[in-house]
Amino acid sequence: xxxxxxxxxxxxxxxxxxxxxxxxxxxxxxxxxxxxxxxxxxxxxxxxxxxxxxxxxxxxxxxxxxxxxxxxxxxxxxxxxxxxxxxxxxxxxxxxxxxxxxxxxxxxxxxxxxxxxxxxxxxxxxxxxxxxxxxxxxxxxxxxxxxxxxxxxxxxxxxxxxxxxxxxxxxxxxxxxxxxxxxxxxxxxxxxxxxxxxxxxxxxxxxxxxxxxxxxxxxxxxxxxxxxxxxxxxxxxxxxxxxxxxxxxxxxxxxxxxxxxxxxxxxxxxxxxxxxxxx
Amino acid sequence: xxxxxxxxxxxxxxxxxxxxxxxxxxxxxxxxxxxxxxxxxxxxxxxxxxxxxxxxxxxxxxxxxxxxxxxxxxxxxxxxxxxxxxxxxxxxxxxxxxxxxxxxxxxxxxxxxxxxxxxxxxxxxxxxxxxxxxxxxxxxxxxxxxxxxxxxxxxxxxxxxxxxxxxxxxxxxxxxxxxxxxxxxxxxxxxxxxxxxxxxxxxxxxxxxxxxxxxxxxxxxxxxxxxxxxxxxxxxxxxxxxxxxxxxxxxxxxxxxxxxxxxxxxxxxxxxxxxxxxxxxxxxxxxxxxxxxxxxxxxxxxxxxxxxxxxxxxxxxxx
Numbered sequence: 024x025x026x027x028x029x030x031x032x033x034x035x036x037x038x039x040x041x042x043x044x045x046x047x048x049x050x051x052x053x054x055x056x057x058x059x060x061x062x063x064x065x066x067x068x069x070x071x072x073x074x075x076x077x078x079x080x081x082x083x084x085x086x087x088x089x090x091x092x093x094x095x096x097x098x099x100x101x102x103x104x105x106x107x108x109x110x111x112x113x114x115x116x117x118x119x120x121x122x123x124x125x126x127x128x129x130x131x132x133x134x135x136x137x138x139x140x141x142x143x144x145x146x147x148x149x150x151x152x153x154x155x156x157x158x159x160x161x162x163x164x165x166x167x168x169x170x171x172x173x174x175x176x177x178x179x180x181x182x183x184x185x186x187x188x189x190x191x192x193x194x195x196x197x198x199x200x201x202x203x204x205x206x207x208x209x210x211x212x213x214x215x216x217x218x219x220x221x222x223x224x225x226x227x228x229x230x231x232x233x234x235x236x237x238x239x240x241x242x243x244x245x246x247x248x249x250x251x252x253x254x255x256x257x258x259x260x261x262x263x264x265x266x267x268x269x270x271x272x273x274x275x276x277x278x279x280x281x282x283x284x285x286x287x288x289x290x291x292x293x294x295x296x297x298x299x300x301x302x
Numbered sequence: 303x304x305x306x307x308x309x310x311x312x313x314x315x316x317x318x319x320x321x322x323x324x325x326x327x328x329x330x331x332x333x334x335x336x337x338x339x340x341x342x343x344x345x346x347x348x349x350x351x352x353x354x355x356x357x358x359x360x361x362x363x364x365x366x367x368x369x370x371x372x373x374x375x376x377x378x379x380x381x382x383x384x385x386x387x388x389x390x391x392x393x394x395x396x397x398x399x400x401x402x403x404x405x406x407x408x409x410x411x412x413x414x415x416x417x418x419x420x421x422x423x424x425x426x427x428x429x430x431x432x433x434x435x436x437x438x439x440x441x442x443x444x445x446x447x448x449x450x451x452x453x454x455x456x457x458x459x460x461x462x463x464x465x466x467x468x469x470x471x472x473x474x475x476x477x478x479x480x481x482x483x484x485x486x487x488x489x490x491x492x493x494x495x496x497x498x499x500x501x502x503x504x505x506x507x508x509x510x511x512x513x514x515x516x517x518x519x520x521x522x523x524x525x526x527x528x529x530x531x532x533x534x535x536x537x538x539x540x541x542x543x544x545x546x547x548x549x550x551x552x553x554x555x556x557x558x559x560x561x562x563x564x565x566x567x568x569x570x571x572x573x574x575x576x577x578x579x580x581x582x583x584x585x586x587x588x589x590x591x592x593x594x595x596x597x598x599x600x601x602x603x604x605x606x607x608x609x610x611x612x613x614x615x616x617x618x619x620x621x
Binding site for chain 2: 035135136138139140142143144145146147150151152154155157227231234235238239251254257258261262265268272275276277279280283284287
């Protein structure tokens with residue numbers, strides 16, 4: 024609760040929080056089907072209808088309501104973003120803690136594997152994974168999750184190594200605390216702050232990557248709605264129906280902006296070093 | 303020196319890992335290269351023809367043999383033959399790379415030319431409305447996906463001014479510099495915008511940190527002008543994080559900007575890898591990924607070495 028209050032007393036946090044909150048609401052409404060129209064229904068007579076009272080964001084080439092598809096698309100993008108970041112943060116935390124705690128050979132092996140993954144350009148690695156497993160929502164989750172795992176591993180391993188060398192960890196060992204207790208209580212609890220910041224920023228990247236994959240036709244597959252796919256489809260009709268491009272484009276941009284603002288605010292609040300000079 | 307040697311020693315290991323990963327991954331993509339290459343015509347091939355084509359591209363052997371042959375070739379500068387282009391992979395890569403390199407360089411120049419002055423401007427006006435304005439623009443820039451910005455630029459140009467970006471066959475810089483710049487300026491601006499936003503943010507926060515350091519206060523109290531304090535005393539130290547960020551970002555851009563290349567129909571490295579993955583062009587995917595990973599690692603090493611030049615207090619490899 025204190026955290027929520029801190030976020031809302033921070034300028035960026037307030038705006039970011041409001042944006043993310045609004046998107047979450049839209050995503051939930053989209054997922055439970057509370058949209059102005061059926062996102063798959065084709066109103067043939069109203070094809071490429073400009074935004075109006077009946078169709079807030081116009082209709083597409085098949086006469087489908089853009090606003091309804093956008094709401095479903097936001098839900099889709101958020102599911103992929105949240106699940107992939109959950110995957111990456113969980114895998115990264117386990118690997119980072121294992122590398123730091125076990126040290127020596129294990130540290131070397133884990134970090135070299137992460138170096139290999141980091142040497143791949145993120146989008147190419149995701150593309151390769153999608154090509155192997157076939158495009159789809161779950162593939163996107165795994166692909167984006169794997170791409171961001173090395174970042175979380177690094178974020179966890181560095182501080183975990185320095186925490187491991189601290190006196191209170193030595194003291195805990197002397198008192199006979201189990202490894203499990205030390206790792207979860209002393210290491211993990213102290214890593215919550217950097218992890219929270221990273222998770223928020225990673226959500227912004229995950230949304231970006233998901234939209235990018237869908238834009239290339241390798242994410243969510245039609246007729247399901249996805250922001251990247253809607254944007255990609257809009258290219259051919261850009262001049263006759265600009266709303267097909269503008270609304271999904273803005274929707275992607277503002278959602279990423281929301282998580283970036285929230286991430287910045289959390290960094291200011293949780294990291295005392297940056298408090299002096301928020302970027 | 304020892305640091306450099308240690309870093310260089312990890313290169314082969316990481317590259318070996320990358321090569322194994324990409325080798326296995328691309329072979330797990332469903333479908334085979336011959337069918338992907340010939341499309342429906344593959345159905346007309348007799349089993350013997352299919353067999354001899356597979357033998358020609360070396361994909362008829364067990365995976366281990368294929369990998370070993372390919373690895374031996376790599377050591378001799380031979381990355382194999384592309385199934386799609388029917389030519390050596392290295393030739394195909396070197397043909398596409400100038401565009402990718404030029405695009406990455408142009409984006410970085412735009413980012414640094416805009417981002418560093420904007421960051422300094424904002425830092426020297428900390429918490430004033432002009433600082434807030436720069437921060438808002440930088441935040442929006444960082445949150446705008448390149449494909450959204452690219453499409454918006456194309457739309458604004460075509461709907462507002464009735465012009466379309468110069469697409470069509472790509473002309474290299476040395477053939478027609480003006481036409482080449484005309485083709486690359488919009489993609490470079492698209493990529494440079496987000497890049498500039500990151501540079502602005504990091505320059506601003508680095509400058510703010512440095513401006514509150516004791517040595518800057520000393521310089522001020524000795525009567526140095528505001529301009530001299532910023533440009534001579536503070537900037538060199540504030541540039542260190544900017545170098546890191548720019549280096550890493552540049553390294554990524556050398557891997558090809560798949561989506562921007564797609565939006566502007568540019569034949570760069572990124573789009574070639576995407577097509578190669580979809581075509582199951584094993585040798586081309588392997589060669590490209592290895593080439594990109596190698597470049598990325600070299601750039602990262604250069605970034606580390608640049609630290610020492612910018613800040614002699616840093617001794618690499620020391621804890």
